[in-house]
Amino acid sequence: MKGLGMKKKGLFWVVGILLLAGGGAAAALLLANRRDVTTSSRAAYDAYEEALLNQHRFYAKEARVGYAKALELDPNFAMAMLSLADMTPDHNQAVALVRRAAKQRDRLTERERYHVDIAVANVDGKADEALRLARELHAKYPADVVGAGNVARAALLKGDRDSAIKTYEDLLAADPNNADAYNQIGYYYGYRGEYDKAIDNLERYRFISRDNANPFDSLAENQANAGHYNEAIENLNRALAIKPDFAPAYWHFGVVYEGLGQWDKAIAAYDKAAELADGEGSPREYLTMALRPALLSGDPSKVKEALARLQKVPVDPKSDYAKTQPVLVAVVTDIAEGHGADAERRLREIKPYLDQQFAERVKAGKVPPGVKAHLPEWNFFMGRALEMQGKTDEALPYYQANANPPNPFYDFDARRWIMEARAKVAEILAKKGDLDAAEKLIAENRKWNPSWAPCRPAEVFVAEARRAKVLAASK
Amino acid sequence: MKETTPRRSSSGGAISGWILAAGLVGLAIAIASIADMFSARPYDGINPIPYGREGIEVRDIVPGSPAEKAGIKAGECVLGIGRRMVRSSSDASAELRRHKIGEEVSYLVRNAPCPTQPRAAPVGELRELKLRLSSERLGGKNYLYAVVVGFLFYLIGLFVFARVPGERSARIFFLLCILFLLFFVCRLRPASYWWIDIFVQNTGTVSLFLLPAVFLHFFLVFPRAKRFPFAKPDEWTGEPPARWKLKLQAFLSTSPELLYALYAIPPFVFLYDVFRQVQGEKVTVLSGAPLSSWILLGDYLVLGLLALAHSAFTLEDPRERRQAFHVFVGTIVGTVPFVLFFVVLPSFGIDEYAFYGIIPMILIPLTFAYAIVRFQMLNVRVIVRRTFLYAATTAVLLGLYALVVALANVVFASSRLSASPVFNFGFFLVGISLFEVLRRRLQAPLDKLFFREKFDYQAALLEMSEAITGELDLGRIADYLTSSVAATMRLEKASIWLRDREGFLERRGRRDDRLGPTAALRRVLRQEGKPSELAEISLHFADAESEEFRARLEEEGFRLLVPLVYRERLMGILALKEKLSGERFDREDQALLSTLANQAALAIETALLHDEMTRQAELKRDLEIARDIQTSLLPRGVPDVPGFSFFGGSIPARVVGGDFYDFIPFEDGRLGVVIGDVSGKSVPASLLMVAAKEIVYSRALTTSDPGVLFRESNRRIYSIKRRMFVSLGFFLLDPEAMVLRYAIGGQPLPILVRSGDGGPCLLEPPEHRLPLGAFRDVAYDTRELYLKRGDLLFFYTDGFTEAMDGTMNPYGEERLMVSLEARREGSLEEVAQGVLADIRQYVGSAEQYDDMTFLFLRVE
Incomplete structure (x- = not known):
């Protein structure tokens, strides 16, 4: 019996060791061959990985080329299709790519299937479905950027920045070296005015990202929007040292110079950005941004030049811009030249179209649920047009609409609209004698950026008014 | 209580197995730690505070290290290494492993402590620094010293455990030594950033909160389990003690519950501090562990020392007291500096002298080693080869x-x-x-x-050798051997069987305990020629006597048989019972016994030879005495009887013979002639001869009739000594009457050579001729012979006729008569010489078988 027991024991040992060895070998094999995307081509995978890296760096052109190459090497590479769809400015091409990717669904991993389903839902205008799928994806794969990004954006759109931050922090818990997460968290803190936390996260983003211009650009954007212009300029220079044709850097130079009140430099920066634009923003957007410093400069010729450059950008006749751009150009010209009434008229004429456009987008499911219609540019121009006509009281609601938008803002551009609107409201209130309210609004602005040049006239006015009041009171 | 017999129950064996496994695991971890410490790796010089979650807080910076050169300071927080964020030491170690020695690596550092909460507001500034990684080995001289101390503990503990695995104190001692090893090697070391670092450091931490308890546990059971008999009946009233007192006494007297509590407290305290740290509370840390754990360690050490001191001063057995005292001195010298420099001073924030607390701890294992060797602490023999x-x-x-x-x-x-x-x-x-x-x-x-014991052994061996070499008394050799071996080796008992003259091995002191010459056991032992375990030689033979002998020895408790062999002869067997300590006989014991056996065998052989020589000498002396007696009783001369001539003599076969002849003169002129032959040789025969002669003499005084004389003498001789008898012939010569009257009892008939032409003839035999003393009553009768001038009578004992030649043929009466006849004319002396010469010629080189006594009588 003892002998048999010894034999059994030996057998168990042998079997156990064999199992262990086999398991180890299998694991090794699996791990060696494991990829996180489905593709039959090693070369395609390498191209995809490089393109992904470029995309995360916001090197849009390089990323697009990379994805295209990956698709060329593996025409059935679903993830490359989705990524290219995400980056292409051509909507129809994007939709076609998404549909092509959907055809590969059955051979994809569960995570890839989620990506495809989310893209299809978005293309089909099913925002709710896309969000639901994104939440599922994020719950199962916390380190997945697509899932986290969708969930965070949805939260952001609802104004729930805490949830948005937490979503990315969950991602970081699973993948502490996810650069995108630090970038996003940094921006979210930046939007809230929590400058130190924003910079902290962006510094980590910068530290992780090797040879990447975007972290410096992200830092600079946050610094510029917080009034730290010197640091912003330093970082933008570093970004351009890494990638001299990095358009966003010039765009944020524009923001810096706007903040400093150096309108000409701002215009030039925006123009440069438009020249280099390759995906992160478009030439039209940058040239449109240039209109503001042009207007703020008070020099109609600069406005004219800016408009002329904008008009050189080709417009697709079928797009909305074909209808709205001429109106924009005319309104801006009117305001620059002091024709407030004309501007008001044009604005009122185009309003129904704009409302209709929004309604159609809502209907088409292209607007996230709960998002209300809000046209900050229209409000701004309307307010200016009325102000120019001396209709300050009538202008006030439009400024207030911008100062208190119905939807939470989710980028610095939107925040700047709020700031400038607050400044305008403050100025009007000050004129009306409500200095407390005016100062409160100014103080709110300062929490975000204590020295934003477009707001300075209003700040000065309010300060002067207060001084005068104090002086008057002391007499 | 004798607690040293390592009888292994199955559970005891299992426990020992687990403890050994723990020892091996501990050793493996220690080796891994040492390898980790002394292998070259990319290193930055940062000593982190472990258990952080939001970055690596710098505890301190190694001077001259890359971190110091880069400007990193203690209290700062490292967030990223080499383009990767790090949240813990394991992240950092994984990251450093990706780089090479000498490579420049980026570090993201905040000039403020790491946040305790994930979303806490950042404090201080972030900066990116470049560090060129160095290749230093983490282990320095201090660590090397700690390793040496740790391994000293381990090796000593391992040896003790291996010797007496069943001994409880040995098990605890080994566990203690394992923990000391882990403490020194795994606890007192910097972080290494290698994957093994967390594993090793945690093991070191585990040792930190197990070590105090095991330390105290050990001294609570060494050398005796502590008892605190404070619950006693009232002296005056006799009232029994209160129940709570009894329970408390039971609890404190090294009860299992007390031990559970002792073991539970340190980890509980440690985990509580970790919990507080995780909650964000500030916990004072020393060498990576909460200060409270160190303080607790110090408390336990002090308690252990007190327990040891108690043993050192109160144990009854002086040997145990000596053991405990030595260990106490060494332990206290090794422990007090540790408590002072490693626990007390850091409690007040002074921790730069912490290492000085470690230095004297080397005395602890050395003290234990000395006590083990010197005083056989833990019942362990000499450990150091x-x-x-x-x-x-x-x-x-x-x-x-x-x-x-x-x-x-x-x-x-x-x-x-x-x-x-x-x-x-x-x-x-x-x-x-x-x-x-x-x-x-x-x-x-x-x-x-x-090597006190070895020294004692050698001294004992020398002493025994000297003692037995000059000893010739076998008994004393045997007694000395058994007593000395038993004393030197501390045996229960030793016994010896010695060879006797008949070849039996007889037990000293018990003559009935013998082993026969043909017993197979003797052959086996002789062939082995070295000490053998009784159990091991049991299978080698099958004869009943050997088996019975073996069984008897086993029953008596003997364990080892030492053959005493000299020149292939088994001179004796030394049987040993087991040692008082219960230990087995090891090689050194066997070597000693083998040497002693050789010496003893030689001594025994010498003693036996001496004994034999003494016996021979005594025998020779006896024979010489008997010869003297005999010689003194033979007549110095022949009587002067006119007309008759006599010539006689006696040639004994050995030194002392049994024959005699003598003359008994009577007052009336008659002459008695006695010739006799006593059975047996040596002194008893001579004495009987004397007695027989005296009897005949005394009887002759009352009667001259030979027959009557013999009847009376026979009764007397019979009563002296039975089974010894005398062959006698009594011849009464009447010179006047020329008559010879005679009685013969057992003697050969004398030969008569008549004068004239008649040839020699035998005298007429009496009817009853039995030797005297053979039977109680014999009716001896008397014969007569009338003599003539020229007659020659030859009286002789049977040695003449029974002289044997080389082919065992007797000389016989015929030849004797022929010889006489041939020489009848010569003088009596010539006749005697001639007859003797003829006999000598006949027997040749054969040994003289019997005495030859004779008497010639010639009628002139």
Whole structure:
């Protein structure tokens, strides 16, 4: 019996060791061959990985080329299709790519299937479905950027920045070296005015990202929007040292110079950005941004030049811009030249179209649920047009609409609209004698950026008014 | 209580197995830690505070390290290494492993402590620094010292455990030593950033909160389990103690519950501190562990020392007291500095002297080693192999030599001597010659100090050898052997079987306990020629006597048989019972016994020879005495009887013979002639001869009738000694009547050679001729012979007729008569000589079988 027991024991040992060895070998094999995307081509995978890296760096052109190459090497590479769809400015091409990717669904991993389903839902205008799928994806794969990004954006759109931050922090818990997460968290803190936390996260983003211009650009954007212009300029220079044709850097130079009140430099920066634009923003957007410093400069010729450059950008006749751009150009010209009434008229004429456009987008499911219609540019121009006509009281609601938008803002551009609107409201209130309210609004602005040049006239006015009041009171 | 017999129950064996497994695991971890510490790796010089979650907080920076050069300071928070965020030491270690020694790596550092919460507001500034990773080994001299101390503990503990695995205190001692090893090797080390670091450090931490409890546990059971008998009946009233007192006494007297509590407290305290740390509370940390754990360690050490002190001063057995005292001294000298420098001072924030607390701890394992060797602590024999200790001594001497050479170089550096190539060589020669002398001289004191028992053994061996070499008394040799071996080896008992003259091995003191010459056991032992376990030789033979002998020995409790063999002869067997300590007989014991056996066998052989020689000498002396007696009783001359001539003589076969003849003169002129032959030889025969003669003499005084004389003498001789009888012939010569009257009892018939032409003839035999003393009553009768002139009578004993030649043919009466006839004309002496010559010629070289006594009577 003892002998048999010894034999059994030996057998168990042998079997156990064999199992262990086999398991180890299998694991090794699996791990060696494991990829996180489905593709039959090693070369395609390498191209995809490089393109992904470029995309995360916001090197849009390089990323697009990379994805295209990956698709060329593996025409059935679903993830490359989705990524290219995400980056292409051509909507129809994007939709076609998404549909092509959907055809590969059955051979994809569960995570890839989620990506495809989310893209299809978005293309089909099913925002709710896309969000639901994104939440599922994020719950199962916390380190997945697509899932986290969708969930965070949805939260952001609802104004729930805490949830948005937490979503990315969950991602970081699973993948502490996810650069995108630090970038996003940094921006979210930046939007809230929590400058130190924003910079902290962006510094980590910068530290992780090797040879990447975007972290410096992200830092600079946050610094510029917080009034730290010197640091912003330093970082933008570093970004351009890494990638001299990095358009966003010039765009944020524009923001810096706007903040400093150096309108000409701002215009030039925006123009440069438009020249280099390759995906992160478009030439039209940058040239449109240039209109503001042009207007703020008070020099109609600069406005004219800016408009002329904008008009050189080709417009697709079928797009909305074909209808709205001429109106924009005319309104801006009117305001620059002091024709407030004309501007008001044009604005009122185009309003129904704009409302209709929004309604159609809502209907088409292209607007996230709960998002209300809000046209900050229209409000701004309307307010200016009325102000120019001396209709300050009538202008006030439009400024207030911008100062208190119905939807939470989710980028610095939107925040700047709020700031400038607050400044305008403050100025009007000050004129009306409500200095407390005016100062409160100014103080709110300062929490975000204590020295934003477009707001300075209003700040000065309010300060002067207060001084005068104090002086008057002391007499 | 004898607690040293390592009887292994199955559970005891399992426990020992687990403890050994723990020892092996501990050793593996320690080796991994050492390998980790001494292998070159990319290193930045940062000593982190472990258990952080939001970055690596810098506890301190190694001076001169890359971190210091880069400007990182203690209290700062490292967030990223090499383009990767790090949240813990394991992240950092994984990241450093990706880089190479000498590579420049980026570090993201905040100039403020790491946040305790994930979303806490950042404090301080972030900066990116470049560090060029160095290749330093983490283990320095201090760590090396700690490793040495740790391994000393381990090796001593392992040896003790291996010797007596069933002994509870040995098990605990080994566990203690494992924990000390883990404490020194795994706890007192910096973080390494390698994957094994967390594993090793956590093991070290586990040792930190197990060590105090095991330390205290050990001294609660060493050398005796502590008892606190404070619950006693009232002295005055006799009232029994309160129940709570009894319960408390039971609890404190090394109860299992007390031990559970002792073991539970340190980990509980440790985990509580970790919990507080995780909650964000500030916890004072020393060497990576909460200060409270160190304080608790100190408390337990103090309690352990108190327990040891209690043993050192209160144990009854002086040997145990000595053990405990020595251990106490060493432990207290090793422990107090530790408590002071590693626990007390850091409690007040002074931790720069912490390492000085570690240095004296080396005394603890050394003290234990000394106590084990010197006093057989934990019932363990000499542990240090001769080669090891001697090698250590040699190494120390070599070190001294090297030091002297170095000093000499310094001293003579400026002189011209040092420039000479002969200088070093000469120094070398001097050194070597002194070195060897020193080494040999140290050997004896080392033996005496460390190998006390071996020293005792050698001394015992020498003493025994001297004692038995000059001893010739077998009994004394045997007694000395058994008592000395039993005393030296501390045996229950030893017994010896010695060879006797008949070849039996007879037990000393018990003559009925013997082993026959043909027993197979003897052959086996003789062939083995060395000490053998009784159990091992049981299978080698099958004869009943050997089996019975073996069984008897086993029953009595004997364990080892030592054959005493000299020149292939088994002179004896020394049987040993087991040692009082219960230990087995090891090689050294067997070597001692083998040597002793050889000495003893030689001594026994010598004693036996001496015994034989003495016996021979005594025998010779006896024979000489008997011969003297006999010689003194033979007549010095022949009587002067006119007309008759006599000539007689006696030639004994050995030194002492049994024959005689004598003359008994009567007042009336008659002459009695007695010739006799006593059965047997040597002194008893001679004495009987004397007695017989005296009896005949005394009877002859009352009667002259030979027959009557013999009847009466026969009764008397019969009553003296039965089974010894006398052959006698009594011849009464009446010279006047020329008559010879005679009675014969057992003697050969005398030969008559008549004068004239008649040939020799035998005398007429009486009717009853039995030897005297054979039977109680014999009716001896008397014959008569009328003599003539010229008659020659030859009285003789049977040695003449029974003289044998080489082919065992007797000489016989015929030849005797022929011989007489041939010489009848010569003088009596010539006749005698001639007959004897004829007999000598007949027997040739054959040994004389019997005495030859004769008497010639010639009628002139």
